[in-house]
Amino acid sequence: MIKTGLFENITEVSEEARNAFIGYLEEIQAEKGYKMEKAGEVSNYLFYIAQGSARSFYIRDNRDITVSFSLEGExxxxxxxxITRSPSYETIETLEKSLLYRISYENLQRCFQEFQDLERVYRIILEKYYIALEEQMIFTKFKSAKERYLELMEKKPKIIQRASVGHIASFLDMTIETLSRVRSKI
Incomplete structure (x- = not known):
C-alpha cells in the first residue's frame, strides 16, 4: 500500500498508530481534473498526495482564482x-494523473481518540497549513510581481512545470501578460 515514510517528514509516530492510520486510507488513482473537494460541499477527506499535484481554487465574478498548489508528500x-464541517468555498482538483490517499473526517477522529501521537501529527499539518496561508497573504500583498514569481520558482519549482500559465498567473495575482513580461526578464 502506501510507503512507510508517510510520517517521517513530520514526526515520529508509533508503529501501531501508523498502521491504524494507514488502515483507514483509501487509495485513489486520479486522472487530471479529478475533483478532490468541491465548492458548496462539506470537505469530508484529508488527502495525501503520493504522486502528482493539485490546486485549490474558487470562482468569484466568473473568474477562476487559484489559491494554492500541492505536490507529492503534502x-x-x-x-x-x-474542521468546521460547513460547506467549502473552494474546489481542489488534480493538475495531472495522481496517486492519492484519503482518510475520512470520521476515521481521522477515531485515530485521534486512540493515538495521541496522531493528534500531534495533525497539529503539525495544521501549523504548516497556517504558515503557508499567512505566507500567501504576505506574498500577494507586499511583494512585487517579479518577487512573487521568483519565490514560486524557489519554493515550488515543480509548479512552474506542471500548472498552466493561467493557473500560475492567478495564483501570483497577476494577468497572464504580466506573468509573460516577468518571465521574459528573468
Missing amino acids: FVTAMHSF
Missing part, C-alpha cells in the same frame, strides 16, 4: 470546511 483538504 496533505491537502479544504481546511476550513474540513
Whole structure:
C-alpha cells in the first residue's frame, strides 16, 4: 500500500498508530481534473498526495482564482470546511494523473481518540497549513510581481512545470501578460 515514510517528514509516530492510520486510507488513482473537494460541499477527506499535484481554487465574478498548489508528500483538504464541517468555498482538483490517499473526517477522529501521537501529527499539518496561508497573504500583498514569481520558482519549482500559465498567473495575482513580461526578464 502506501510507503512507510508517510510520517517521517513530520514526526515520529508509533508503529501501531501508523498502521491504524494507514488502515483507514483509501487509495485513489486520479486522472487530471479529478475533483478532490468541491465548492458548496462539506470537505469530508484529508488527502495525501503520493504522486502528482493539485490546486485549490474558487470562482468569484466568473473568474477562476487559484489559491494554492500541492505536490507529492503534502496533505491537502479544504481546511476550513474540513474542521468546521460547513460547506467549502473552494474546489481542489488534480493538475495531472495522481496517486492519492484519503482518510475520512470520521476515521481521522477515531485515530485521534486512540493515538495521541496522531493528534500531534495533525497539529503539525495544521501549523504548516497556517504558515503557508499567512505566507500567501504576505506574498500577494507586499511583494512585487517579479518577487512573487521568483519565490514560486524557489519554493515550488515543480509548479512552474506542471500548472498552466493561467493557473500560475492567478495564483501570483497577476494577468497572464504580466506573468509573460516577468518571465521574459528573468
